[in-house]
Amino acid sequence: MQLIDCPWCGCREEIEFSYGGQAHIPYPDNPAELNDTQWAHYVFFRSNPKGVCAERWVHSAGCRRWFNALRDTCTYHFIETYRIGESPSFTSASLFPVTESQVSVPTEAGDRKTQ
Amino acid sequence: MPMTKPRTPGAELPAHPTFLWESPTPKKRYDVVIVGGGGHGLATAHYLVKNHGITDIAVIERGWLAGGNMARNTTIIRSNYLWDQSTALYEYALQLWEGLEDDLEYPILFSQRGVLNLAHTLQEVRDSHRRVEANKLNGVDAEWVDADGVRELCPLVNTSRDIRYPVLGATYQPRAGIAKHDYVAWGFARKASAAGVHLIQDTSVTGFLTTGNRVTGIRTNRSDISAGRVALAAAGLTSTLTDTLGIRVPIQSRPLQALVSELLEPVHPTVVMSNAVHLYVSQAHKGELVMGAGVDSYTGYGQRGAFHIIERQMAAAVELFPVFARAHLLRSWAGTVDVTPDASPIVGPTPYENLFLNCGWGTGGFKATPGLGVAFAHTIATGTPHRLVAPFSLDRFVSGRLVDEHGAAAVAH
Ligand SMILES: Cc1cc2nc3c(=O)[nH]c(=O)nc-3n(C[C@H](O)[C@H](O)[C@H](O)COP(=O)(O)OP(=O)(O)OC[C@H]3O[C@@H](n4cnc5c(N)ncnc54)[C@H](O)[C@@H]3O)c2cc1C
Numbered sequence: 001m002q003l004i005d006c007p008w009c010g011c012r013e014e015i016e017f018s019y020g021g022q023a024h025i026p027y028p029d030n031p032a033e034l035n036d037t038q039w040a041h042y043v044f045f046r047s048n049p050k051g052v053c054a055e056r057w058v059h060s061a062g063c064r065r066w067f068n069a070l071r072d073t074c075t076y077h078f079i080e081t082y083r084i085g086e087s088p089s090f091t092s093a094s095l096f097p098v099t100e101s102q103v104s105v106p107t108e109a110g111d112r113k114t115q
Numbered sequence: 116m117p118m119t120k121p122r123t124p125g126a127e128l129p130a131h132p133t134f135l136w137e138s139p140t141p142k143k144r145y146d147v148v149i150v151g152g153g154g155h156g157l158a159t160a161h162y163l164v165k166n167h168g169i170t171d172i173a174v175i176e177r178g179w180l181a182g183g184n185m186a187r188n189t190t191i192i193r194s195n196y197l198w199d200q201s202t203a204l205y206e207y208a209l210q211l212w213e214g215l216e217d218d219l220e221y222p223i224l225f226s227q228r229g230v231l232n233l234a235h236t237l238q239e240v241r242d243s244h245r246r247v248e249a250n251k252l253n254g255v256d257a258e259w260v261d262a263d264g265v266r267e268l269c270p271l272v273n274t275s276r277d278i279r280y281p282v283l284g285a286t287y288q289p290r291a292g293i294a295k296h297d298y299v300a301w302g303f304a305r306k307a308s309a310a311g312v313h314l315i316q317d318t319s320v321t322g323f324l325t326t327g328n329r330v331t332g333i334r335t336n337r338s339d340i341s342a343g344r345v346a347l348a349a350a351g352l353t354s355t356l357t358d359t360l361g362i363r364v365p366i367q368s369r370p371l372q373a374l375v376s377e378l379l380e381p382v383h384p385t386v387v388m389s390n391a392v393h394l395y396v397s398q399a400h401k402g403e404l405v406m407g408a409g410v411d412s413y414t415g416y417g418q419r420g421a422f423h424i425i426e427r428q429m430a431a432a433v434e435l436f437p438v439f440a441r442a443h444l445l446r447s448w449a450g451t452v453d454v455t456p457d458a459s460p461i462v463g464p465t466p467y468e469n470l471f472l473n474c475g476w477g478t479g480g481f482k483a484t485p486g487l488g489v490a491f492a493h494t495i496a497t498g499t500p501h502r503l504v505a506p507f508s509l510d511r512f513v514s515g516r517l518v519d520e521h522g523a524a525a526v527a528h
């Protein structure tokens with residue numbers, strides 16, 4: 001079983017932890033101004049990279065605190081764990097693969113077709 | 116003691132075929148290019164030929180044909196989902212399964228041995244009753260059976276009250292069952308190949324050629340191929356493809372594990388599934404006990420999962436089926452399944468007018484194979500979503516019209 005390095009408790013067995021999905025997704029600054037598409041992307045759409053990604057984890061059967069981790073989704077290897085509010089020391093362009101400009105808002109044509 | 120002649124495992128199965136399809140050199144252009152040669156890609160090719168007369172098709176597969184989830188699933192086929200939209204699609208598929216052997220002129224060993232979905236808590240009992248009634252209203256064969264009924268249908272199940280999660284009853288769908296996944300894939304491949312469809316293996320699609328809001332072809336690790344239309348049937352790898360076009364798809368790719376025991380005499384007459392203890396079991400035609408687990412908790416493309424998942428699954432199996440403690444585990448494996456926020460698939464158009472999406476089947480897309488094939492082929496051929504997949508479009512996540520099947524599909528397949 002693999003060990004996960006809780007930033008507060010140190011290395012513990014994987015079964016003590018729960019997965020919380022993609023990390024670093026801020027609550028929208030201007031919630032009242034978001035349209036349905038933007039809300040959908042905030043609520044339902046997460047990146048799903050094949051490679052290194054930043055994720056939230058919680059040490060549920062230990063200190064019960066949340067933290068972030070960089071993990072490779074092909075090898076499942078944890079590259080680094082760090083506390084909420086901290087930045088990882090490992091950086092890579094592929095880390096946050098979907099930037100704001102890549103978020104596709106379905107085109108008019110796409111919208112019409114699916115109705 | 117009377118001696119019975121030992122049965123040769125698998126003796127009644129058809130012999131392994133030599134070659135069922137051609138491996139042609141790719142052409143420079145096809146009318147339809149299907150990315151992914153799993154069950155869905157192959158079935159879609161078959162119905163494009165059969166229902167729409169389109170034969171200028173290539174199915175591009177990065178590995179070997181149907182070596183992805185199609186080769187790794189536990190082959191459970193049923194249609195007892197909760198919502199009308201899902202039942203319509205899965206029941207249509209089930210009816211196609213009932214005639215598929217004749218259509219493909221190939222044995223697929225479809226065995227309607229019934230599926231029990233166990234209920235272990237009062238809440239599950241209530242949910243099960245609700246699902247049975249919903250199924251009946253939709254014309255699906257469904258009934259509620261109590262613990263004695265479970266024991267009658269499957270005497271192996273431990274229905275005593277003193278286990279950790281006692282069996283309080285189950286929903287039962289008699290027409291549900293299993294089929295032999297490899298033969299299903301081969302049957303579709305054989306038919307498609309005979310009609311002139313090019314099945315191109317060992318070729319990875321790495322991106323797309325586009326002009327405006329049209330896709331004009333695909334890039335592969337071998338060469339570019341032009342296409343009139345492109346259809347994605349890449350299951351857990353879908354977002355690696357859509358990311359290259361800036362199309363976001365709300366799927367998470369997770370490992371899903373299964374395992375088999377050594378070959379045993381027939382002991383298990385039906386299919387038993389339990390959401391609460393994360394287990395589903397049937398006995399394959401050859402004699403292996405086939406058991407599936409719940410999904411691993413995190414995103415993972417490694418086609419392997421964590422050992423503790425298997426360990427928990429075995430604990431549940433041995434408690435529910437005490438006799439299994441005597442069986443030996445032969446091998447375990449994992450696939451990469453594409454789960455969605457509402458546990459329902461995503462099928463239909465994309466922002467690119469000639470690019471079509473089929474993904475998000477997660478832990479349960481095998482049973483849909485022929486139905487999806489018909490509906491996706493229609494969508495590709497006509498450019499309009501088939502009525503059975505129309506409710507499963509990508510834009511339901513914007514409109515909010517989710518089809519929440521977590522109760523019927525979360526662990527259950
Ligand atoms: C352990 C396990 C148990 C399951 N049990 C059941 C069950 O009991 N009942 C049920 O209904 N469903 C079950 N499923 C789910 C079912 O297997 C899938 O939903 C279904 O197989 C998906 O459709 P497919 O057959 O086309 O997928 P796949 O067979 O995975 O096909 C996708 C293909 O696309 C190829 N591909 C991907 N990217 C590229 C690329 N860039 N270029 C070229 N090719 C590419 C892949 O190599 C793969 O062959 C199970 C899955 C698993 C893993």
Ligand SMILES: [Zn+2]
Binds near residue numbers: 007064065
């Ligand atoms: Zn801790």
